Amino acid sequence: MDSSTLERLAAGGFGALSEQEATDLGPWCQEWCNATGDGRFAIIGAILDSIYIWRTEYEESGGVPQGLLRSIEVCLTEHLGLALAAEARDDGAYWADNMRREVLPLLLPPERWPE
Numbered sequence: 001m002d003s004s005t006l007e008r009l010a011a012g013g014f015g016a017l018s019e020q021e022a023t024d025l026g027p028w029c030q031e032w033c034n035a036t037g038d039g040r041f042a043i044i045g046a047i048l049d050s051i052y053i054w055r056t057e058y059e060e061s062g063g064v065p066q067g068l069l070r071s072i073e074v075c076l077t078e079h080l081g082l083a084l085a086a087e088a089r090d091d092g093a094y095w096a097d098n099m100r101r102e103v104l105p106l107l108l109p110p111e112r113w114p115e
Contacts, residue, residue, distance in 0.1 A: 001024055001025065002028075005025055005028075006080065006084055007081075007084060009077070010076075010081040012077075013077050014069070022052055023052060025045075026047075026048035026049035026052060027045065029041040029042070029045025038089050038092070039089065040089060040093045043093060043096035043097055044080065044083060044096050044099070047099060050103075050107060051072065054107040055069075058110065061110065067114065072103055072107070075099065075102040075103045075106065076099065078099075079098055079102065080096075080099060083095035
């Protein structure tokens with residue numbers, strides 16, 4: 001696991017990762033933040049963990065609506081590339097935080113899923 005896995009996610013969305021990579025990527029981001037002091041990776045890791053937990057929880061009950069999942073994927077890929085490409089850590093954290101503010105509200109419980 002390394003930053004190229006994040007770059008693949010940014011370029012190709014959820015389908016660019018194996019199930020194992022999706023499971024491991026959030027914790028790897030936190031470890032990378034701890035090793036480098038680059039806070040954008042803590043934000044990205046928390047977002048990825050939240051998405052993974054949310055998807056896993058609702059996979060058992062028939063899965064998440066594809067339209068909702070696609071909306072999350074679009075927000076994720078649009079901002080992740082910007083967060084990773086930023087040369088300055090604070091700029092990267094800015095884009096990662098924007099991603100957090102757009103993605104997390106989309107992690108809705110089933111009773112709030114769009115029809």
